[in-house]
Amino acid sequence: MLIRLKALIYKEFLAVWRDKKSRFFLIIPPMIQLFIFAFAATLDVKHVSIGILNRDSGEKGFKLTEAFYHSKTFEKITHLKNMEEVAPFLNNQKGVFVLSIDEQFSRDLDCGKRAKVQCILDGRKSNTAQIVLGYLSTIIQHFASELQPKNLAKENHLELAIRHWYNPNLLYSWFTVPGLIGILTMLEALVIVALSVARERELGTFDQLLVSPLESTEILFGKTLPAIAIALAEGTILLLGALFIFKVPFTGSYFLLYLSMLVYIGAVIGFGLFLSALCYTQQQAVLGTFIFMAPAILLSGFATPIENMPEWLQWVTYANPARYFLKSCRALFLKATPWEIVWQQIWPMMVIACCMLTAATVLFRKKLQ
Secondary structure, eight states, rough: HHHHHHHHHHHHHHHHHHHHHHHHHHHHHHHHHHHHHHSSSSOOSEEEEEEEOOOOOOOHHHHHHHHTTOOOEEEEEEESSSGHHHHHHHHTOSEEEEEEEEHHHHHHHHOOOOOEEEEEOOOOSSHHHHHHHHHHHHHHHHHHHHHHHHOOOOOOOOOOOOOOSOOOOOOOEEEHHHHHHHHHHHHHHHHHHHHHHHHHHHHHHHHHHSSSSSSHHHHHHHHHHHHHHHHHHHHHHHHHHHHHTTTTOOOOOOOHHHHHHHHHHHHHHHHHHHHHHHHSSHHHHHHHHHHHHHHHHTTTTTSSOOSOOOOOHHGGGGHHHHHHHHHHHHHHHTTTOHHHHHHHHHHHHHHHHHHHHHHHHHHHHHHHO
């Protein structure tokens, strides 16, 4: 049995190595995707265009306007002349929001009254609007603190000291890149396994496997082990890119990371083998892969927190291995998570891997009969 299995594994590696296109697509596209997604998949808000309607002729209104010029977030500031220009400015998406300063702004502040400013946000970009609103609130609070008398500031002023653990500079790439390792590794593992059986069916070599002394279980092992080795190599390349190109710090255990990655790849390959057993052509395999990938990425917590999803959809995420690997990968990168916590993410992936590999074996045997 071992000799037959070894020969099949050797054949699978040769099939990938001798195909120049396969070698190219296994190495170059993952690195390109890592660069593209790392820079494109970001929630950082930069170079924002805004509008300011300053109807106040006093000193305080001009100082508030100058505060926005000192912020690196707001790149282009357009000064509006009247309220009639606000609607066209936002409708034509020339800016994210318009800050309206009332005529009585400086007078109210000089008299010790509470002055108000109005912020009109473009709700079509809801996420950007919320983030920009936070920047706006910070600028106005800083402006208000500078206007406060020094003697009053010493008595009643409350100073908030902020410290960000694990990511002191709030670099979004530190959050995105570890997640991309899981997403891109899943994509490569799925494509390798799903296309291997479909390709042999199209070429006619799959019939040769059926008439060989190999059993169905041996064929599955022969398809699984090379895919695991190739996916681990892909994950290693992505890991090196995260460490040396994007400079994401790794504070955990490499052993735990590779153990998590091994179990994760096993679970993903179970889905891939299940798809390959259903498909007869490479086109069907590719379509099946992307049908699975889209919800798997959305339900993994890569871009949006799982806690924000509806409760019934949160239960669906428990069947997604990417949910667990992304948690363990990000925790090992930034938090130096110990074994006890990482194991809580590993054992569910083991259960998913066993269930999917068993289901793929049963379906594979039915197809061979």
